[in-house]
Amino acid sequence: MAHGSSTTPEDDFVITPTRPGEEKGSWSSVIQDLLFTVDHKKLGLMYIGSGLIFFVIAGLMAAAIRLQLAIPNAHFLEPDVFNRFFTMHGTAMVFLVGMPIIFGMANYLVPLMVGARDMAFPRLNAFGFWMFFFSAWFLYFSYFAGPGLYNAGSAPDVGWFAYSPLTSKAFSRGHSSDYWTLALLASGVGSIATAINIIVTTISLRCKGMTLGRMPLFVWTFLVVAFLVIIAIPPLSACQIMLLLDRYLGAKFFDTQAGGSAVLWQHFFWIFGHPEVYILILPGFAAMNEIVPVFSRKPIFGYPIMVGANVMIAFISLGVWAHHMFTVGMTSLGNSFFAISTMLVAVPTGIKIFNWIGTMYGGKIRFELPMLFCIAFLFQFLIAGLTGVMLSVAPFDWQLSDSYFVVAHFHYVLIGGLLFTIFATIYFWYPKCFGRMLSHKLGMWHFWLFTIGFHVTFFPQHISGFLGMPRRIYTYEAGRGWEIWNMMSSLGVILQAAGILIFVWNLIYSYRKGKIAGDDPWDAWTLEWATTSPPPDYNFEKTPEVRSRRPLWDLKHPDDPDWKYE
Numbered sequence: 001m002a003h004g005s006s007t008t009p010e011d012d013f014v015i016t017p018t019r020p021g022e023e024k025g026s027w028s029s030v031i032q033d034l035l036f037t038v039d040h041k042k043l044g045l046m047y048i049g050s051g052l053i054f055f056v057i058a059g060l061m062a063a064a065i066r067l068q069l070a071i072p073n074a075h076f077l078e079p080d081v082f083n084r085f086f087t088m089h090g091t092a093m094v095f096l097v098g099m100p101i102i103f104g105m106a107n108y109l110v111p112l113m114v115g116a117r118d119m120a121f122p123r124l125n126a127f128g129f130w131m132f133f134f135s136a137w138f139l140y141f142s143y144f145a146g147p148g149l150y151n152a153g154s155a156p157d158v159g160w161f162a163y164s165p166l167t168s169k170a171f172s173r174g175h176s177s178d179y180w181t182l183a184l185l186a187s188g189v190g191s192i193a194t195a196i197n198i199i200v201t202t203i204s205l206r207c208k209g210m211t212l213g214r215m216p217l218f219v220w221t222f223l224v225v226a227f228l229v230i231i232a233i234p235p236l237s238a239c240q241i242m243l244l245l246d247r248y249l250g251a252k253f254f255d256t257q258a259g260g261s262a263v264l265w266q267h268f269f270w271i272f273g274h275p276e277v278y279i280l281i282l283p284g285f286a287a288m289n290e291i292v293p294v295f296s297r298k299p300i301f302g303y304p305i306m307v308g309a310n311v312m313i314a315f316i317s318l319g320v321w322a323h324h325m326f327t328v329g330m331t332s333l334g335n336s337f338f339a340i341s342t343m344l345v346a347v348p349t350g351i352k353i354f355n356w357i358g359t360m361y362g363g364k365i366r367f368e369l370p371m372l373f374c375i376a377f378l379f380q381f382l383i384a385g386l387t388g389v390m391l392s393v394a395p396f397d398w399q400l401s402d403s404y405f406v407v408a409h410f411h412y413v414l415i416g417g418l419l420f421t422i423f424a425t426i427y428f429w430y431p432k433c434f435g436r437m438l439s440h441k442l443g444m445w446h447f448w449l450f451t452i453g454f455h456v457t458f459f460p461q462h463i464s465g466f467l468g469m470p471r472r473i474y475t476y477e478a479g480r481g482w483e484i485w486n487m488m489s490s491l492g493v494i495l496q497a498a499g500i501l502i503f504v505w506n507l508i509y510s511y512r513k514g515k516i517a518g519d520d521p522w523d524a525w526t527l528e529w530a531t532t533s534p535p536p537d538y539n540f541e542k543t544p545e546v547r548s549r550r551p552l553w554d555l556k557h558p559d560d561p562d563w564k565y566e
């Protein structure tokens with residue numbers, strides 16, 4: 001251990017660190033263990049592992065789409081296959097990659113960080129995971145439905161936001177829309193269960209001494225995320241139930257000819273959909289809050305303000321949904337309200353960026369991989385924010401709505417803000433989960449290939465968008481000035497894919513061959529580093545005393561502990 005604290009197990013009471021699933025050896029016992037476990041650490045890793053598998057599938061679909069769009073008049077994908085691909089890509093990235101990975105992060109880390117032995121409701125926790133897992137495969141099962149596998153089945157093909165009336169019986173005859181609806185309805189139930197679990201765990205299972213004011217910002221942020229989940233998912237479930245009623249019982253919620261409203265779907269969907277973006281982004285902020293201070297060797301700058309900014313972001317995000325609907329034809333008063341509320345989000349987000357930079361300023365920065373991904377995140381999120389403010393200006397949005405500019409913007413948000421911080425998270429906490437470091441050299445290859453590939457792919461899309469290229473078209477004519485930008489976009493994907501390949505290899509390789517990590521390889525400050533790597537079944541032999549926001553700092557520096565100044 002890096003410090004002589006009392007957390008090392010005494011000799012007569014040794015806990016041998018075991019890897020998840022390795023306890024009993026044989027395959028069947030491993031599988032049994034995964035099926036029946038209610039341990040928050042195993043469930044956390046199962047969430048992240050499945051999320052990564054779906055990430056590879058959704059990524060391959062994206063690569064196929066980009067291959068089709070590399071040159072004008074290409075015939076690599078049939079139009080209907082193309083439609084299924086972009087729909088399944090978008091749906092999967094949001095619901096089967098982003099959501100499970102952030103739930104995995106929360107599951108693994110929140111109990112450890114607050115010094116608890118597990119989540120508040122371990123069985124409910126397992127229920128949440130399996131709801132997600134089965135609904136995910138149910139969604140892919142649509143490929144085997146309807147006309148069957150060789151006609152590529154009847155996977156959803158109406159876009160990840162499934163606008164009416166495209167989803168009505170008249171336009172969506174098979175069962176693709178039902179697969180989409182039922183899968184997301186079921187996984188929504190699991191998400192709400194998990195969110196409630198996170199809230200109860202942080203409120204009631206904090207160890208002695210950990211007041212709300214000393215709770216790691218990571219946990220604070222996830223508390224806010226969990227509240228957003230239970231507020232945002234029900235509107236989605238509601239409109240999905242309305243859709244099922246329309247499709248099967250002849251209700252007319254979204255049927256304009258019978259007095260229903262197609263725009264109603266959009267309101268319900270985006271009342272969910274916009275906060276959803278923050279549900280996906282805030283966990284990235286959570287990771288930043290822990291990683292930046294550790295690698296700058298300074299406590300986070302402005303802790304209370306950071307807590308406030310999280311709450312403010314969550315609050316504002318609930319009131320901006322109609323910025324996705326500027327082109328629907330709202331009143332100018334409506335447009336102005338949503339434009340202004342959207343721009344307002346820039347204030348707390350700006351505060352956070354300012355505070356992270358404030359934390360780095362004057363610090364002794366160590367450019368390890370988690371930190372590199374965080375710095376890349378800052379840069380990309382700045383661009384995402386700028387194009388976001390541009391799009392929040394309604395007349396500007398009228399010009400660029402549904403163009404590639406929007407595709408560029410939201411990938412800067414979601415890849416820049418979600419994927420990069422997921423990478424940072426994995427590089428930072430992998431040693432805790434598996435007791436070994438990820439290879440630095442492979443990590444550097446991953447970092448540079450993926451970062452460069454990402455900008456080469458998505459930056460040109462701002463330009464093709466300006467030049468009028470719409471999104472969701474399966475091919476285009478030559479001679480509109482779009483060729484070069486599309487070609488660049490598609491080439492960038494090769495770099496990204498190479499980066500991901502190396503990353504996946506690193507995860508597998510380091511599991512067996514990585515450098516032994518020790519309990520606290522980064523010399524960090526939060527409670528999870530006080531236990532063994534990987535942590536034993538019930539996390540802590542003895543929870544260290546918490547008297548400040550940096551309990552491990554206090555342990556390591558008894559002469560100059562934080563609590564003296566709080």
Ligand code: HEM
Nearest residue numbers: 062065066086087090093094098159160414415471472473
């Ligand atoms: C990793 C590299 C990625 C690549 C190369 C990629 C590429 C693409 C492409 C080519 C499209 C189709 C654009 C169109 O024609 O409209 C698309 C759409 C989309 N992507 Fe990605 N993407 C990536 C990652 C992500 C991530 C991480 C997310 C979210 C977490 C995401 C969410 C979406 C969504 C929501 C759509 C819209 C689908 C629709 O129009 O219904 N993508 N992406």
Ligand SMILES: [Cu+2]
Nearest residue numbers: 274321323324
């Ligand atoms: Cu939005």
